Amino acid sequence: MSSDGDAPGFELPLRLFLAFRVIIDELHAELADQGHPDLRPMHGFVFQAIGPDGTTAVELGRRLGVSKQAAGKMVESLERIGYVERTADPSDARRKIVRLTARGADSLDRSARIFDRIRDDWVRRLGAGRVRALEHDLRQVTPADMWRLDFPGWFGTP
Amino acid sequence: MSSDGDAPGFELPLRLFLAFRVIIDELHAELADQGHPDLRPMHGFVFQAIGPDGTTAVELGRRLGVSKQAAGKMVESLERIGYVERTADPSDARRKIVRLTARGADSLDRSARIFDRIRDDWVRRLGAGRVRALEHDLRQVTPADMWRLDFPGWFGTP
DNA sequence: CTAAGTTAGACAATGTGGTTGTCCATATAG
């Protein structure tokens, strides 16, 4: 085995997940402090998938890798807590465009700043070169398009 | 901002998650090929939490950060598909010891080998030093005890 | 222009996995 003396293979995925979790937990603790206590971890990904121009529920489902029904329900719940709104598409009466509200956009701005701050923390702890190397290496082993996450219901049954 | 010119802060968590996901997807594709098509991503963590000596459902729930009832249901479903078994504890009539069956232990052995192989792939692609540095850096920013994952229901509502 | 096919969205039924609350049997401390 070429891994003799190295960390066991299972440590890598575990540390990757824990590192992800640490960042997301910190993000949401901060967001809660800054007036967004109701946001859940996956909401940030949903907001990113909605994008600045808005989308439809079907397209959102496609981007996130879930059924259109699941996407529709998610939009509904985000609409209830005031983060997105649905408006009619003037050019297609079937479609309803999902857009971020001002509050939704605010949470996205704050998230970006918090993520940058967390990265700065890592730079302080590990060094700028290490963090850049980390990002570089992870880019090598992950798909190019970051937004195809597919993760809702990811731990469920097939 | 000290992040000027660097990757945006949100890339780091995303890449961490994607890297985790890539590994776990590969693991389960391999496991399915090797006769374990019914295993889900979280089962591996459950097996690790059960450990070689077995545990009780309550202790399992504590380790995984879920209620004892949730742990009990998970054990029940794993028992149905033949990966764990429950036996009485001779020294305490209340307790039932949950143990891996031979099939469960087999899946754990295979997982360990597959994880090592995936790590070897990363070594080939990134270099041994980079992978070791990656593991080292991730250890710096994650909790010491790897097994406190707390992740079931992690994306749900509070 | 119409007929056929496709697409967006809503609604219903279902399954899984989590939660809390309750209850009983068994251990353990005083």
Add this chain to the structure above:
DNA sequence: CTATATGGACAACCACATTGTCTAACTTAG
């Protein structure tokens, strides 16, 4: 012996995903 704590089972409930079906509206062929 009694009081308390613990392990496990059972029930009700909730969140979130799934598939299937239905309608309305757009698109394309003829």
